[in-house]
Amino acid sequence: MIDYHIHTPLCRHSTGSMDDCVRYAVSTGMTEICFLDHLTIRPGKTAKSMDPTEVSLYFNAVQVLKDRYKNRIRIKGGLEVDFNPEVNGLIEALTNTFSFDVIAASIHFLGELDIVSRSEAWIHAHMDPDLLYSRYLEQLREMLTYDYFDLICHIDLPKKFGKTFSGSFRSEMDDILSVIKKKGIAVEVNTSGYDHPIGEAYPSPDILAVCRKLGISITIGSDAHHPESIGKHFAKALAQIQKIGYKHLTAFSNRNPFKIRIADMVSSTLNSGCPKEI
Numbered sequence: 266m267i268d269y270h271i272h273t274p275l276c277r278h279s280t281g282s283m284d285d286c287v288r289y290a291v292s293t294g295m296t297e298i299c300f301l302d303h304l305t306i307r308p309g310k311t312a313k314s315m316d317p318t319e320v321s322l323y324f325n326a327v328q329v330l331k332d333r334y335k336n337r338i339r340i341k342g343g344l345e346v347d348f349n350p351e352v353n354g355l356i357e358a359l360t361n362t363f364s365f366d367v368i369a370a371s372i373h374f375l376g377e378l379d380i381v382s383r384s385e386a387w388i389h390a391h392m393d394p395d396l397l398y399s400r401y402l403e404q405l406r407e408m409l410t411y412d413y414f415d416l417i418c419h420i421d422l423p424k425k426f427g428k429t430f431s432g433s434f435r436s437e438m439d440d441i442l443s444v445i446k447k448k449g450i451a452v453e454v455n456t457s458g459y460d461h462p463i464g465e466a467y468p469s470p471d472i473l474a475v476c477r478k479l480g481i482s483i484t485i486g487s488d489a490h491h492p493e494s495i496g497k498h499f500a501k502a503l504a505q506i507q508k509i510g511y512k513h514l515t516a517f518s519n520r521n522p523f524k525i526r527i528a529d530m531v532s533s534t535l536n537s538g539c540p541k542e543i
């Protein structure tokens with residue numbers, strides 16, 4: 266099995282060392298993992314992210330682990346970059362300087378509103394969901410005019426605190442998905458949503474079904490912020506993914522996507538005696 270979304274203590278809200286993450290992943294039979302730590306640049310604001318000056322330290326730490334564990338697990342390195350057009354030049358410079366395996370794009374902020382923060386959950390509770398979704402989709406469309414990323418994380422994140430997509434936004438999301446298909450960008454199935462109030466993965470099964478219909482590639486990520494979350498809820502998510510008709514997951518090397526058969530991954534993980542989920 267693979268897990269393409271693992272954080273590190275460099276983002277300042279994740280615990281357990283990178284080495285611990287690799288050892289835990291090996292112990293559960295993972296065949297490939299990708300560190301995908303936050304790069305959030307919001308001038309004048311503190312960010313729960315590595316600092317841009319730490320990207321080289323992070324990149325080198327991944328290279329050391331790739332080599333150290335090369336006979337036991339494939340290790341990849343990438344960034345989860347927060348979309349912020351104001352700093353696009355800096356993002357492009359950083360992503361071009363280091364040969365990461367994948368660059369992912371996320372939207373965690375709508376202006377001042379932090380969509381993911383639990384402390385702002387009350388805002389979500391009182392905010393008109395149509396306003397939330399229209400602002401989010403507008404930002405997603407703008408993000409898709411840029412080309413620095415290969416993968417989109419948790420594409421329907423505003424549902425985190427329980428307010429699902431209202432019908433009027435479905436056709437807009439479908440339209441955005443066709444842009445994603447045209448650009449050859451992959452979509453992440455992010456299992457952290459099972460532990461959030463919404464209680465399901467990102468994206469929801471109906472959005473994932475449209476991805477499948479359009480032929481959009483998908484990968485899977487736990488969004489682990491500590492080692493024991495690696496691979497969490499994958500059995501549930503994989504059942505859903507396969508039910509929708511996907512036969513492959515996408516992985517990346519040097520920014521090039523490649524496909525891995527789900528059936529092969531599941532059986533190899535089972536054969537290696539994975540303890541819990543798969």
Ligand SMILES: [Zn+2]
Pocket residue numbers: 272276278303490
């Ligand atoms: Zn995080």
Ligand SMILES: [Zn+2]
Pocket residue numbers: 345371373418419
């Ligand atoms: Zn994220």
